[in-house]
Amino acid sequence: MAEPLIISIDVMGGDFGPSVTLAGADLELTRRPDLRYELFGDEAVVLPMLEQYPRVKAASRFHHCEVTVAMDEKPSSALRHGRWKSSMWRAIEAVKKGEAHFAVSAGNTGALMAMSKFCLRTMANIERPALAALWPNLKSESIVLDVGASIGADAQQLIGFAVMGAAMARALFHTDVASVGLLNVGVEDVKGNEEVRAAGQILKETALANLQYEGFVEGDDIGRGRVDVIVTEGFAGNIALKTAEGTAKQLTSYLRTALGRTWLTRIGYFLARGAFQGLREKMDPRKYNGGVFLGLNGIVIKSHGGTDAFGFAAALDLGYDMARNGLMSKIETDLAHYYREQAAISLAAGEKGS
Structure with a gap:
């Protein structure tokens, strides 16, 4: 059996947050049982909902984050106030540290782009x-x-x-x-x-x-x-x-x-x-669903903010294929x-x- 592939997820990202990201992660596990998750989000919101998905809970490590990047927040503001503390930044940072094979977020596109470039840097x-x-x-x-x-x-x-x-x-x-x-x-x-x-x-x-x-x-x-x-x-x-x-x-x-x-x-x-x-x-x-930022020293997937669990799972699957191959x-x-x-x-x- 292949070694587990680890995905870091900005659980708070998107129009619907954990209700979609956790459901999508659960759906993807039915197709890819070799997945493991690093979940980043607000414990007060995420942990009660995580109980509804025991399969995701068993395959995950959860990390509390104090900040959630708003969907309408300016990239410069998100980068200034969301570094180190936001679920988006820490999901990207997990890729930089080698703790995840790729990151997925349905959050603010501009903020995700700015944080990804700042954290991972561009390739030579x-x-x-x-x-x-x-x-x-x-x-x-x-x-x-x-x-x-x-x-x-x-x-x-x-x-x-x-x-x-x-x-x-x-x-x-x-x-x-x-x-x-x-x-x-x-x-x-x-x-x-x-x-x-x-x-x-x-x-x-x-x-x-x-x-x-x-x-x-x-x-x-x-x-x-x-x-x-x-x-x-x-x-x-x-x-x-x-x-x-x-x-x-x-x-x-x-x-x-x-x-x-x-x-x-x-x-x-x-x-x-x-x-x-x-x-x-x-x-x-x-x-x-799912676009990938190419040219960074790591894989970051942008999921559509308004997608449902099926669409979010498709973004996870896109990253899976790219990382595995x-x-x-x-x-x-x-x-x-x-x-x-x-x-x-x-x-x-x-x-x-x-």
């Missing part, structure tokens, strides 16, 4: 982390990053996102080589802004064993599943993500209205209910390979110029 040659999310498509799933960790990115940052996203795809999709595309306004080489074009040119010219660069992709290619990894900066990525979520809700509402309009449509729904159930499951955003070592190896290739190219160019 990575200036800013990226928030990477799973995205359902016609073939299966893909990874999109950045979906909102930061606004704007230069060519080198986009390339860093590409390398880290490819490593994540290898860890989750069990492939030796991940296909990568840069999100752009067209597939032609002359399209897009200067940084995107520069990143595309570098990726074309650099030989990377575990990354297959497929060129520019457009917005509709995300849903088609043309590549394993779609790379963009956080502003465009977040808009794309929110647009997709809104479109899914819009289509669901349209279907619900149309199928209940007449007795004939109700009969049609009854006859095709299996197909509609499959569609509902495919479009269920809870299955894809060596995400951090894959990122470190691939980044080192890329920068070695770049150094060799620069050296060759210098010798040619002299």
Whole structure:
């Protein structure tokens, strides 16, 4: 049997706090009995509720925390007042200390980002982390990053996102080589802004064993599943993500209205209910809940603040797969390979110029 995998959880995070995080942890234990938890939260709130989940209690160590980061708190304020004492900070710190394999929080995204970067620091040659999310498509799933960790990115940052996203795809999709595309306004080489074009040119010219660069992709290619990894900066990525979520809700509402309009449509729904159930499951955003901050010296998962126990368990499961499949070592190896290739190219160019 594999060694237990330990998750540190900010139990207080999210719109519903322990009522969802503990229930999600219990659900995940049914799928992953080799899990152990480090739980961080307010003992007055958490301990009575923990009694309702004896399986979680038996697999956990609880740590009392004096501070809970509010969902609307500014990151600077959370970092100033929540360090050392908040459930969010201490869950992240457990990863830094080697007491947990990864941390999960459904709390304030900005605060989680700021605390994670301050506590864990970024990896060598990575200036800013990226928030990477799973995205359902016609073939299966893909990874999109950045979906909102930061606004704007230069060519080198986009390339860093590409390398880290490819490593994540290898860890989750069990492939030796991940296909990568840069999100752009067209597939032609002359399209897009200067940084995107520069990143595309570098990726074309650099030989990377575990990354297959497929060129520019457009917005509709995300849903088609043309590549394993779609790379963009956080502003465009977040808009794309929110647009997709809104479109899914819009289509669901349209279907619900149309199928209940007449007795004939109700009969049609009854006859095709299996197909509609499959569609509902495919479009269920809870299955894809959880984004990971890539580029830190440790794994931190951001769960949607308004999710339920099923969705929170999905975020735990995402981290489980990445930790079990060596995400951090894959990122470190691939980044080192890329920068070695770049150094060799620069050296060759210098010798040619002299």
